[in-house]
Amino acid sequence: MLDIRYFAWLRERLGTERETVQTTAETVLDLVAELRGRGDAYAVVFADLAAIRVAVDQELGGLDTPISDAHEVAFFPPMTGG
Amino acid sequence: MLDIRYFAWLRERLGTERETVQTTAETVLDLVAELRGRGDAYAVVFADLAAIRVAVDQELGGLDTPISDAHEVAFFPPMTGG
Amino acid sequence: MTVLIQENSFDMGRVLNEFADRLSGAGAVVSFSGIVRDIATEDLRAMEIEHFPGMTERALLAIRDDAVARFFLIDALILHRFGTLTAGEAIMMVATAALHRTDAFDGAVYLMDYLKSRAPFWKKEITERGGRWVEAQERDEAALRRWSQG
Amino acid sequence: MTVLIQENSFDMGRVLNEFADRLSGAGAVVSFSGIVRDIATEDLRAMEIEHFPGMTERALLAIRDDAVARFFLIDALILHRFGTLTAGEAIMMVATAALHRTDAFDGAVYLMDYLKSRAPFWKKEITERGGRWVEAQERDEAALRRWSQG
Numbered sequence: 367m368l369d370i371r372y373f374a375w376l377r378e379r380l381g382t383e384r385e386t387v388q389t390t391a392e393t394v395l396d397l398v399a400e401l402r403g404r405g406d407a408y409a410v411v412f413a414d415l416a417a418i419r420v421a422v423d424q425e426l427g428g429l430d431t432p433i434s435d436a437h438e439v440a441f442f443p444p445m446t447g448g
Numbered sequence: 449m450l451d452i453r454y455f456a457w458l459r460e461r462l463g464t465e466r467e468t469v470q471t472t473a474e475t476v477l478d479l480v481a482e483l484r485g486r487g488d489a490y491a492v493v494f495a496d497l498a499a500i501r502v503a504v505d506q507e508l509g510g511l512d513t514p515i516s517d518a519h520e521v522a523f524f525p526p527m528t529g530g
Numbered sequence: 531m532t533v534l535i536q537e538n539s540f541d542m543g544r545v546l547n548e549f550a551d552r553l554s555g556a557g558a559v560v561s562f563s564g565i566v567r568d569i570a571t572e573d574l575r576a577m578e579i580e581h582f583p584g585m586t587e588r589a590l591l592a593i594r595d596d597a598v599a600r601f602f603l604i605d606a607l608i609l610h611r612f613g614t615l616t617a618g619e620a621i622m623m624v625a626t627a628a629l630h631r632t633d634a635f636d637g638a639v640y641l642m643d644y645l646k647s648r649a650p651f652w653k654k655e656i657t658e659r660g661g662r663w664v665e666a667q668e669r670d671e672a673a674l675r676r677w678s679q680g
Numbered sequence: 681m682t683v684l685i686q687e688n689s690f691d692m693g694r695v696l697n698e699f700a701d702r703l704s705g706a707g708a709v710v711s712f713s714g715i716v717r718d719i720a721t722e723d724l725r726a727m728e729i730e731h732f733p734g735m736t737e738r739a740l741l742a743i744r745d746d747a748v749a750r751f752f753l754i755d756a757l758i759l760h761r762f763g764t765l766t767a768g769e770a771i772m773m774v775a776t777a778a779l780h781r782t783d784a785f786d787g788a789v790y791l792m793d794y795l796k797s798r799a800p801f802w803k804k805e806i807t808e809r810g811g812r813w814v815e816a817q818e819r820d821e822a823a824l825r826r827w828s829q830g
Contacts, residue, residue: 374580374652375663424585426648440582440650444666447610447651448564448622448642448781456730456802457813506735508798522732522800526816529760529801530631530714530772530792542700542709543693550692550713550770557717559692560710560788562781563700567707620700631712631792632823638710639785673782 368433370401372411373442376418379411394420395429397439411441419444450515452483454493455524458500461493476502477511479521493523501526532606533590535581537613542623549607549625556604556627558634562642568617572657579621581612582650593644601637603628608641610651640677646670682756683740685731687763692773699757699775706754706777708784712792718767725806729762729771732800736760743794751787753778758791760801790827796820 370385377383391397398415401408412418415429421440422431433439452467459465473479480497483490494500497511503522504513515521534540542563550559566577590608598606603626610622622645626637645651653664684690692713700709716727740758748756753776760772772795776787795801796817803814 371582373582373650374654421582421585421650424582424588426589440585442582442650443652443663445647445650446653446664446666447649448646453732455732455800456804503732503735503800506732506738508739522735524732524800525802525813527797527800528803528814528816529799530796541693541697543691543695543697545693546696546711547691547693550715553715555717557715559713559715561696562785563709564781565700565703565707565709567705567779629717631714635712635785635789635792642781642785 368397368436369438370397371438371440373440375443376411376441380407392432392434393429394422394427394431394433394439397433398429417443450479450518451520452479453520453522455522457525458493458523462489474514474516475511476504476509476513476515476521479515480511499525532594532608533587534607534609535583535586535590536609536611539611539619540609540623542620545607545609545623546625549605549627553604553627555629557629558631559625559627560631560634560638561623561625562638563623564621566615566617566619566621569655569657572659574617574655574657576656577615577617577621578654578656578661579612579615580652580654581610585650586610589649590645593641593648596644597626597637597640600640601626601628601633603633603637606637606641608645610645610649612651643670643673643677647674682744682758683737684757684759685733685736685740686759686761689761689769690759690773692770695757695759695773696775699755699777703754703777705779706784707779708781709775709777710781710784710788711773711775712788713773714771716765716767716769716771719805719807722807722809724767725808727765727767727771728804728806728811729765730802730804731760731762735800739799740795743791743799746794747776747787747790750790751776751778751783753783753787756787756791758795760795760799762801793820793823793827797824 504518605627607625624641626634628634647670755777757775774791776784778784797820
């Protein structure tokens with residue numbers, strides 16, 4: 367079981383901030399491919415991967431980051447702190 | 449009549465912070481040449497002109513700054529503010 | 531208290547004094563405070579700041595420790611607010627202390643560059659027309675790249 | 681009160697707050713405080729700061745106005761003490777405010793670079809061995825030259 371979290375406009379578009387999925391995805395990119403199949407809102411949110419950042423177990427990662435042992439994957443737009 | 453002021457180690461070496469001189473010096477360099485003739489302490493203080501800065505009427509100047517119309521010339525070491 | 535993440539407002543002078551009072555041997559202290567600006571074209575009703583609790587603390591601590599090591603800082607502090615703010619309010623603050631001014635300044639600039647693009651905060655501007663997520667700026671990525679050169 | 685030259689100590693947090701409270705429209709506030717450091721090899725009994733009353737005010741105002749114009753600052757402040765200080769005491773402080781962080785940082789660095797070498801202050805360290813005038817550093821002249829390039 368993998369926790370997935372969404373922040374900012376991804377959270378708003380999907381209407382959810384957190385969900386738990388059963389997955390055999392080995393990388394972030396595998397997971398994105400699965401999520402895209404969950405419905406139109408997901409297809410729209412994950413249409414442009416250049417606009418999305420990811421954290422695996424609260425560390426910034428990339429599309430090729432392995433997630434087989436991960437507990438949590440978070441998707442969000444480029445950060446705007448400061 | 450021209451007011452001359454000395455700061456920091458120049459003031460200490462000369463034992464004076466201010467004096468008034470009668471001079472026909474046209475530039476700072478002319479004035480320095482006159483002052484050097486005033487005694488050993490002056491000769492020592494003005495031996496190395498690279499180690500001295502000058503302000504004419506409270507504006508930073510150089511050896512060639514004209515002083516014919518000046519009221520005050522100040523000599524001091526490189527500044528160490530901040 | 532080198533990293534503070536809070537919803538409440540803060541007193542930047544007090545934060546600076548408390549930071550400076552703890553120091554020993556510092557010759558230079560730099561602070562940066564970020565303030566919510568009004569938008570040029572319309573009234574900003576509020577600025578909402580979302581963050582990722584847990585990851586935010588980890589990210590800020592890592593950024594802070596990197597800056598301390600890289601610029602030989604005697605101490606460094608990051609304070610960042612979340613929640614709903616209005617124009618004129620202070621959003622965040624960093625402070626650095628070093629022996630010499632160059633390290634204190636560089637450390638503070640480094641902290642800000644990383645906070646802008648590598649800490650999980652997202653800003654949303656609320657105006658009478660609705661909400662708009664603030665977009666990341668290419669210049670902020672460019673600022674980050676300077677630190678990996680040379 | 682954009683330039684303050686005083687013998688008394690000051691509260692850096694209070695100076696920062698008073699500076700920030702007067703601002704309108706700023707997005708970024710930077711402060712720098714300089715603190716008397718102990719000397720590595722011997723005990724510093726005191727740091728004496730001499731200045732040139734009259735010229736000091738003129739020089740600081742000119743440096744402050746140059747920084748405001750050059751970096752589009754919303755406001756800038758310089759505070760500098762003279763007289764006898766001891767280790768750990770704050771000597772001076774600058775504060776800058778701008779729309780964006782880069783201008784606020786650059787403005788503060790510029791103020792410090794000019795204060796170091798172009799404002800008529802002279803520091804003398806007093807130790808048990810006597811007094812020693814602090815010598816100007818070549819690196820401070822080098823820092824100034826950066827601003828005349830490009």
